[in-house]
Amino acid sequence: MSEPELIVRFTDEDAARELRADVREGLTEQPKWLSPKWFYDAAGSELFERITTLPEYYQTRAEQQILQRTAMDIAEITGAATLVELGSGSSEKTRLLLDALRKHGTLHRFVPLDVSGSALRAAVDAIALDYPELLVRGVVDDFTSGLSALDAGTDRLVAFLGGTIGNLLPAERAGFFASVRSALRPGEWLLLGTDLVKDPERLVRAYDDASGVTAEFNRNVLRVLNRELGADFAVEEFGHVALWNAEQEWIEMRLRAARPMRVELAELALTAELAAGEEIRTEISAKFRRERVRDELTTAGFDLRHWWLDDAGDFALSLAVAR
Structure with a gap:
């Protein structure tokens, strides 16, 4: 190890x-x-x-459901040797991807990035203990400015989960997607979690429990x-x-x-x-519609290849390839 x-x-x-x-x-x-x-x-x-964990806040459960169903497909499609997670926090959901990529036999390196050094240290130590065959390199940085971390490794899959992309204003999103694309080589991948447009009353309840x-x-x-x-x-x-x-x-x-x-x-x-x-x-x-996600990724130099929803159609995971 x-x-x-x-x-x-x-x-x-x-x-x-x-x-x-x-x-x-x-x-x-x-x-x-x-x-x-x-x-x-x-x-x-x-x-x-x-x-x-609140009943009104569906996003975490919806994304987890999608990942449980698609992680193995993602591993087979991408064949990723390096998984980079932006804004990783505790990296709990990412374990589904790590397990699938390990089972697929391609993964060698995990690079979680988070602005909280204490949270990241705990996550890095836990992942290194549970996945002793992996090279684990945590990077304490802001995901909007720390994309030099993407230089680590080859055949990369960048995961940006949790719907956090929605916290960026449109111009900030465009800059973020462009920065990710410039850090990747053609044929490498971005996995993105986005919350979707739905009944406004339900959306407000999710933010006013x-x-x-x-x-x-x-x-x-x-x-x-x-x-x-x-x-x-x-x-x-x-x-x-x-x-x-x-x-x-x-x-x-x-x-x-x-x-x-x-x-x-x-x-x-x-x-x-x-x-x-x-x-x-x-x-x-x-909150997003498929067309907006596709268009913003296309502008940045990605092709949207896969779009997965949870049962209720509340949340989406998209898999895009750098062209």
Whole structure:
């Protein structure tokens, strides 16, 4: 068994610098916004894990169902020697792919990439223990900027699961797909998970659950800012808002100020003024149709070869080849 590697390309200092820049930009624009990447401290990650088990939140179960059915097909189609997982987290769903590729006999290397060093270290150690024949090389980096990790290995399959692609604005998605394509050679593969357009009421419920877990997850970004930037947000005086933007076909999560507020962010020497009822956008989650996925991949230099759905038709896995 070879020792797993952990390459740190995004340090705590990098994260702190990016947080300061993002927050300064987002809170000085109109309308105000915050990046969803800052949800995921330890508390936020735990809250998100709870969200994935809620009855309203179907995405994780739907994607798991598709992978259980198609992992062996994916292994046979791609013959991948290297599996790269972007935004890997705990890599639990990826074990279905690892098992199938191992059974197919082609896999030699696994490269998980995640911005959380602690989560990635735990995942890398667990995978290396359970798959001793694999070369495991974890990379701590932001998936939107860490695509140099794709240089590792040959005959690559890049997996970007969980519907996380929906958190990127259209221009950001285009840049992301182009970056992935430029890092791959013709004939290598991208496996993409996308949530699909459906009944807006059902979509809103998935982001505004009856037990209030998503509301706490949303407000957690303010706790992060209070801790990391010396801010004084009155966290419980922000209401959770989830709404469907029909024109853009995405869910928006926002935080709504219950009263006029003057928030000091000591580390930024910044004062943010909010009127009563003013909202801060904290996340978009775009929903897709097959035509949009195909067109965006085609523009970036991929050919969409396979499109798989769960039983309910809620979620899609697409397999595209670099041309």
